[in-house]
Amino acid sequence: MDTSVKRKKSAEPEIDIGRETRLELYRQQLELRYCEKRAYDLFLQNLIKGTSHLSLGQEAIAAGFGVAMRPDDWTFCTYRGHAHTLARGASMEGVLGELMGRECGLLGGKGGSMHLTDVEHGAMGSYAIIGAHLPVAAGAAWSAQYRGTEQVAVCFFGDGTTNIGAFHEALNFSVVWKLPVVFVCENNLYMEYTPIHTVTAVEHPAADRAGAYGLEKVVVDGNDADEVYKTATKYITRARRGGGPALIEAMTYRHSGHSRADPAKYRPEGELEKWLERDPINFYRNRLLKLGIAEATLKDMEASAMAKVDKATETAKASPVPSLDAIEKNVWADGGAAWRN
Amino acid sequence: MAELTYRDAVAAGIAQEMARDESVVFLGEDVAAAGGVFKATVGLLEQFGPKRVRDCPISEQAILGAAMGAAMTGLKPIAEIMFSDFLAVCWDIVANEIAKTRYMTNGQIALPLVIRTANGAGSRFGAQHSQSVENWAMAVPGIKVVAPAFPADVKGLLAAAVRDPDPVLFFEQKSLYPMKGEVPDGEHVDELGKARVLRQGKDCTIVALAAMVHRSLDAAEILEKEHGISCTVVDVRSLVPLDTRTILSEIAKTGRLVTVEENPRLCGWGAEIASIAADECFWDLDGPILRITTPHLPLPSADQLEDATVPSVERIVRELSEKID
Numbered sequence: 001m002d003t004s005v006k007r008k009k010s011a012e013p014e015i016d017i018g019r020e021t022r023l024e025l026y027r028q029q030l031e032l033r034y035c036e037k038r039a040y041d042l043f044l045q046n047l048i049k050g051t052s053h054l055s056l057g058q059e060a061i062a063a064g065f066g067v068a069m070r071p072d073d074w075t076f077c078t079y080r081g082h083a084h085t086l087a088r089g090a091s092m093e094g095v096l097g098e099l100m101g102r103e104c105g106l107l108g109g110k111g112g113s114m115h116l117t118d119v120e121h122g123a124m125g126s127y128a129i130i131g132a133h134l135p136v137a138a139g140a141a142w143s144a145q146y147r148g149t150e151q152v153a154v155c156f157f158g159d160g161t162t163n164i165g166a167f168h169e170a171l172n173f174s175v176v177w178k179l180p181v182v183f184v185c186e187n188n189l190y191m192e193y194t195p196i197h198t199v200t201a202v203e204h205p206a207a208d209r210a211g212a213y214g215l216e217k218v219v220v221d222g223n224d225a226d227e228v229y230k231t232a233t234k235y236i237t238r239a240r241r242g243g244g245p246a247l248i249e250a251m252t253y254r255h256s257g258h259s260r261a262d263p264a265k266y267r268p269e270g271e272l273e274k275w276l277e278r279d280p281i282n283f284y285r286n287r288l289l290k291l292g293i294a295e296a297t298l299k300d301m302e303a304s305a306m307a308k309v310d311k312a313t314e315t316a317k318a319s320p321v322p323s324l325d326a327i328e329k330n331v332w333a334d335g336g337a338a339w340r341n
Numbered sequence: 342m343a344e345l346t347y348r349d350a351v352a353a354g355i356a357q358e359m360a361r362d363e364s365v366v367f368l369g370e371d372v373a374a375a376g377g378v379f380k381a382t383v384g385l386l387e388q389f390g391p392k393r394v395r396d397c398p399i400s401e402q403a404i405l406g407a408a409m410g411a412a413m414t415g416l417k418p419i420a421e422i423m424f425s426d427f428l429a430v431c432w433d434i435v436a437n438e439i440a441k442t443r444y445m446t447n448g449q450i451a452l453p454l455v456i457r458t459a460n461g462a463g464s465r466f467g468a469q470h471s472q473s474v475e476n477w478a479m480a481v482p483g484i485k486v487v488a489p490a491f492p493a494d495v496k497g498l499l500a501a502a503v504r505d506p507d508p509v510l511f512f513e514q515k516s517l518y519p520m521k522g523e524v525p526d527g528e529h530v531d532e533l534g535k536a537r538v539l540r541q542g543k544d545c546t547i548v549a550l551a552a553m554v555h556r557s558l559d560a561a562e563i564l565e566k567e568h569g570i571s572c573t574v575v576d577v578r579s580l581v582p583l584d585t586r587t588i589l590s591e592i593a594k595t596g597r598l599v600t601v602e603e604n605p606r607l608c609g610w611g612a613e614i615a616s617i618a619a620d621e622c623f624w625d626l627d628g629p630i631l632r633i634t635t636p637h638l639p640l641p642s643a644d645q646l647e648d649a650t651v652p653s654v655e656r657i658v659r660e661l662s663e664k665i666d
Binding site: 115117135142147166169177333 | 448
């Protein structure tokens with residue numbers, strides 16, 4: 001299938017990204033990549049249990065939006081949410097600690113890889129039931145609209161989500177109420193193990209449905225952090241100013257399988273290699289060099305990012321496992337779990 | 342004291358809380374302009390305006406998802422699911438999202454919201470609009486479950502549910518909507534997790550919920566007069582939290598336990614109470630526990646069939662008088 005992204009000339013003025021923002025986009029992508037790779041390594045060492053859904057290859061989307069968002073905006077993401085949570089500023093030891101089931105984990109070991117949440121940084125949860133968080137994001141946007149806070153909810157999901165009912169309910173609902181929510185479909189070409197085009201009525205699973213809800217068709221190169229950042233800025237700003245929701249489809253590719261259990265043997269020969277040539281981080285590094293950023297600057301950033309991941313790893317490893325007292329805590333607002341007197 | 346219907350008590354409870362707290366908002370299908378299909382929310386749109394009282398598309402996942410998203414970001418939504426049967430189409434949001442999020446996030450996210458829904462038989466709507474599903478809700482950790490039987494409790498428990506920091510599933514019994522009762526004047530706020538003893542007897546303790554409370558009270562009158570069996574009747578009111586203290590103490594006083602449940606037999610709420618009683622007051626019991634429930638089948642629609650399926654006053658009298666001596 002054609003995986004290229006067609007770009008249209010836009011009548012709107014180009015958003016000037018600038019050196020500082022570009023360096024921030026690069027830093028974010030590096031940290032997301034290195035941390036995700038570390039998560040994979042820790043799996044192989046049996047220090048991370050359960051399952052895990054990695055974003056390797058998809059970092060430009062989390063970074064582009066993360067940098068474009070206001071600190072008090074809200075992120076809602078899926079079980080493939082490590083990158084989105086980190087991109088809001090969640091602590092890396094908190095993320096790795098949660099994956100490792102340690103006390104220092106963001107959720108104290110009660111949520112795991114698929115439910116990373118950091119309310120303090122606007123990361124309002126990772127949702128492991130496909131589609132469930134789209135209406136939840138709409139509800140947060142409703143709250144912002146009701147209270148007049150000009151906050152925006154950004155909701156990330158995969159291409160597979162576009163075929164579940166909650167996707168359609170949330171889009172219609174958000175448009176009818178003109179809510180400040182930006183829905184972002186990360187189209188990595190596969191719903192779990194199945195090529196998305198074999199189970200979807202349209203070529204672009206999200207963007208081709210936008211018209212059904214009176215929304216503009218927006219497809220963006222999800223492996224180009226600049227393009228993601230510009231698109232994010234445009235639609236987040238519009239939502240913040242009362243212009244209502246947007247639905248963005250970002251084309252990308254995951255370098256690994258769907259989850260830990262998936263070796264991704266269903267991919268045609270050569271496809272991964274083709275996408276590795278468009279690896280968002282190498283691509284962005286080359287752009288920065290062309291723009292005159294010094295090689296040494298990039299090397300420093302890469303070393304710093306790796307040092308941060310190393311430090312977070314050691315902190316998480318050193319953290320104790322959660323106390324068994326945690327089991328009966330926080331079912332209810334009183335901190336406990338009592339269902340009877 | 343004013344006399345209100347059960348349906349008017351719903352609107353009165355919502356209005357009391359919306360007038361008190363700007364963060365309370367109300368959404369659902371046909372709830373605003375139409376005042377609800379059961380006319381339980383008439384006048385709220387006029388009183389509080391379209392910003393706070395909102396009609397929604399037929400999108401139950403969107404309604405409860407929006408309530409959840411709003412609750413975690415500062416609002417206190419009351420969401421209506423028109424018929425409790427429709428909870429099945431948004432059960433993911435109830436059981437996987439709303440109920441579990443505080444726990445999974447280790448307390449980072451609070452969800453102060455209320456889901457109101459019309460539950461139960463009596464309207465001849467058949468198996469997809471008349472079933473009693475309070476036992477579905479009771480089976481999910483992380484959500485409180487309330488089912489009032491009287492207009493005063495509708496208002497008071499609804500207010501308590503809105504003020505509660507945890508999510509509450511509030512079952513209104515649709516056959517009770519026209520029922521009248523005294524409701525305290527002025528602000529009325531009750532307490533979740535408290536059963537109420539409505540009648541004190543010597544021979545047997547009947548534990549009932551919602552519409553079954555009224556049938557149990559009527560049955561108790563007949564049992565007393567015609568069979569010489571004197572019954573205590575306990576209105577459970579709240580399944581989660583469950584007031585086991587009151588229930589166990591009332592069982593101990595009479596030595597017999599009868600549950601009267603509208604939900605289908607298997608895993609009905611009374612089974613949990615029977616289990617607790619067997620564990621914790623077995624030596625106070627003078628005979629077997631009796632559960633009177635809707636049989637384990639989908640509810641039929643014809644009036645004679647529906648009446649013969651859900652526990653009736655006659656059936657309670659018959660079963661109880663045969664089995665309790």
